[in-house]
Amino acid sequence: MKLSRSTAGATAIILGALLASSLVPLGAAAAPLPVPDGSAADSAAASCWEVKQNAPSAPSGLYWLVTPQLGAPQQFYCDQETSGGGWVLVGRGREGWSQSDEGQGTAAQVRGTVTGTGAFTPRQLSSEVIGQLLNGGRVDALSEGIRLRRATNTAGTAWQEATFKYSSPRDAWSWMFDNEQRVGAWTIGGASGSGGQTSGFGSGSDQNRIETYTGSSIGYRAGFGFGGSARGTADAASFIWAPNTSTGSPRPFTQVYLRPRLTSSIFSAIPDAGTPAYAQPGVAESAALPTVWGLTGIGGGSNPEGSVEAGAFAESNGIVYVGGNFLRVQRNSAGTGQVAQPFLAAFNVNTGEWISSFRPVINKQVKAITALPNGTIAIGGYFDTVNGQTARGFAVLNPTTGATDTRINTALINTLSGGVPFVRSLDVQGDWLYLGGSFTHLTGGTAASQVYSRGAARVSVTNGTPDRSWNPEFNGTVMSLDASSQGDRVYFAGFFSQSKQTAAVKGAVITTNGADVVPWNIQFSHVANYQQAVKEVGSKVWIGGSEHMLHSYDRASLVRETSNIGKSGGDFQAIASDGEVVYAGCHCYYTNYFGAVNWPNVGSQWTQADKISSAGAWDNATGRYVPAFSPTVSQRAGAGAWSLFVDSTGTTWFGGDYSASVTASGASQWSGGFVRFRHNDATAPTTPAGLTVKANASGDALTWTGSTDARGPVTYQVLRNDRVVATTSSLSIVLQSAPAGTRYFVRAADGAGNWSASTGVAVASANPPANPATTLIAAGSDWKYAYDATDPAAGWQSPAFDTSAWSTGAAPLGYGHGTLGTTLVAPPAPAVKPIVSYYSKEFTVADPGAFSAVTLTSRADDGVVIYVNGVEVARRNIDAGAVGFGTYANLAVSAANAVANPFTVSVPSSAFVAGRNVISAEVHANYRSTPSVSFELTAVGTVAQAAAKIAPPAKSTTGTPQTDDVVVEEPVDSEVDPPSADTGGAVTDAPAPPVVTPAPPAEPAEPPAPSPTVDE
CATH class of the missing domain: 2.60.40.10 (Immunoglobulins)
Incomplete structure (x- = not known):
């Protein structure tokens, strides 16, 4: 038959309708707007609870929900049976839950497979989405608290209900439970009580206990474990997992539910x-940018606290300079492109590419870098020589080549015991370059004799002459300094306890005029040991250091405004800011307690307890922790972030001993010493x-x-x-x-x-x-479907076939798309992933003679055959001839193109009968590893008065068995949707793979499939 192309306008209308899932009988006159029962996007409810109130007999399943904060309607799984129903599923899985606010996997995965072995890999809604489901309401205000449904035997045939509430503040959701959040009332199985912490609470030591700790005994696998006396197995099919049968606190398969009692009254x-x-809110994205180049090798010193690969950053003229304790640069963990370039390297700020023209020769690690007004680069550290010349702890370099620039020839001397000068921090303000570290005297510029300035000094940015009139004279090492942009003061942090004869305990504010001490009473978390980082941001001064503390102070009064304690883990050691968000690095990997002031006992003063992983973000205006920044990183020795930097593009660089990070696709990548995080889209x-x-x-x-x-x-x-x-x-x-x-x-x-x-x-x-049309099957309708390891029985297309054993799900159905109503789940191993899925939908037609034709609108992703009452009426991307369980589609179609290019089929009314009718379809993949398959179909009957508008029938010339009266509109375009690796739920359209014969994959049990080909 002749194929005609759809117009762009028609395609747009159809696409809009499919995405909206809101077309109802088109011919209907205006009717009252639908009750919010969650059955469709345009009748979305504010919560599963509202669905249950408006439809008391509603079964458990997928429902459309929307709140003002959620924005647009989305589908979620609602448990409408337990304890009165109204529960929304926010996560499920066995062992290996994420503790990040990013959650794990996609929302479609959370709702698509809610139980069974296929749900063992945890999938969790992000804290942002959960907050939107609560419409910004407090977690600790939920009347039922948090509900867990846990398997209590390895076969998954027995279950336990548990609920618990918070007694400590919990305004927003967090997946971090292995900490000191205080528990109020709880019920676990048959036991009830109150008290304990979310890391472990309940009754006894068996199954009436909840353990969330992630220690080595359980393989650091987070989950909602039983008590220490309980046991599980490592079997892939076990609903209670443990690394071995002797390990306590096993991880049962668990579903996490909430019941916000929201109704549509929340809308204004x-x-x-x-x-x-x-x-x-503006903040760095949690997903790392792809690694382009990294650092490797340890140059000297084995102490992980400070002797890390990336310990200093600075930018000048589009180049980011990275200093540290590394030996080489390379592209990946395999060492591709490896070049020896120890201790200091340069990278393009936009691309991350290593700049091979910058090649200084330095003999020990670099700890500080800053750009000077004349374009040169000042560096400080533990080195003795630079480019073959003596340079003890300080040098100035050409920014292009790395050659020594002699216009600033400042030299450091240390007359204290040991006699080794070094610089830990540098900053420029006005006409001065400020230096902090361990030294007692300086020479340079016009100063022919030594100038005394202990622990900190300032020199001319023009020629390096030390300022004799400015000497803070610290009695210990300076670890960090920050010269105020207002030009009136300089902040210091370190191991000192006084400046000159004035008390300045571990932190100091020194005036630029006279080097006088401004009184600053720093309130320490444990003992006055040391401070390692200080930074003025707007009207606040941030300081962090020993015993896990990070505090902010009002600049004018120097009175503390906010406090943080990181636990477990270690000290804060670096601070940077983009002016609105403050980033602080630490070797802490569990919880940041916002509002806590003491360590190790964080007490009950804190008001937020959120996941932190080597660095966190704080809103400078409020001082509050920003849990939306929640990266997943790994490190060589757990040293944490020792240098932080926000470049001119808004990208934040984390430097330390980083070895791996997680990208936007959910994949782990090698990271050599530093990781880059793009600023989020906040526009x-x-x-x-x-x-x-x-x-x-x-x-x-x-x-x-x-x-x-x-x-x-x-x-x-x-x-x-x-x-x-x-x-x-x-x-x-x-x-x-x-x-x-x-x-x-x-x-x-x-x-x-x-x-x-x-x-x-x-x-x-x-x-x-x-309108002279009636919708018989609407978009988003429920279909019976089968996606199994074997094909259905012969005659499955017939109206007489019994589909009661098939599953039911809302269209669109498939996998690999972002807007599915139902996600297909392949049968578990050892079964081979099917290439065909089957669908059936019954509906009633009162009088087929009232229609001149019925228009079917569907998609081909990748190939489809459609039947009306057991008779084939159309096929798309399927070769002529018999079709079976092993038949491949002859074209690979991307997810986007399948939706954007639907095709229509006009079926004569004679194909239908009065009463019950059945439309069936089978969808075939072009290759077994295709990342996307989907099915959707609508049916609209056009009444007789519009018969003249229907295209005349055309005979088929393709050899495909079709009803002669059928007219098909061809999609505008098709495009190969190639095989891709598992990316944690992400689907990527990429260039088509080469055409090969035979086609993928080689499986002895089935014939070869046709190669993915482009529809021309």
């Missing part, structure tokens, strides 16, 4: 002007405009002009009255006819969770006459 009327824009898209609403025969048709966003494409959220009811990538959409006076708005959303301001209001007019 939108004013005529629309909604304001919303942008995410909303531009506002769409020109919204119009016209009631026509199809419903309320909305159109608008588009928005732009600096980081990528946007989608559009359509608001009706007080909430979002549909999402589309098109600039138009048709919704169910609504009563006259219904109010509409449109706003743009980007992939980072930012929303533009909305358009002003557009109001629906009176409804037109009913």
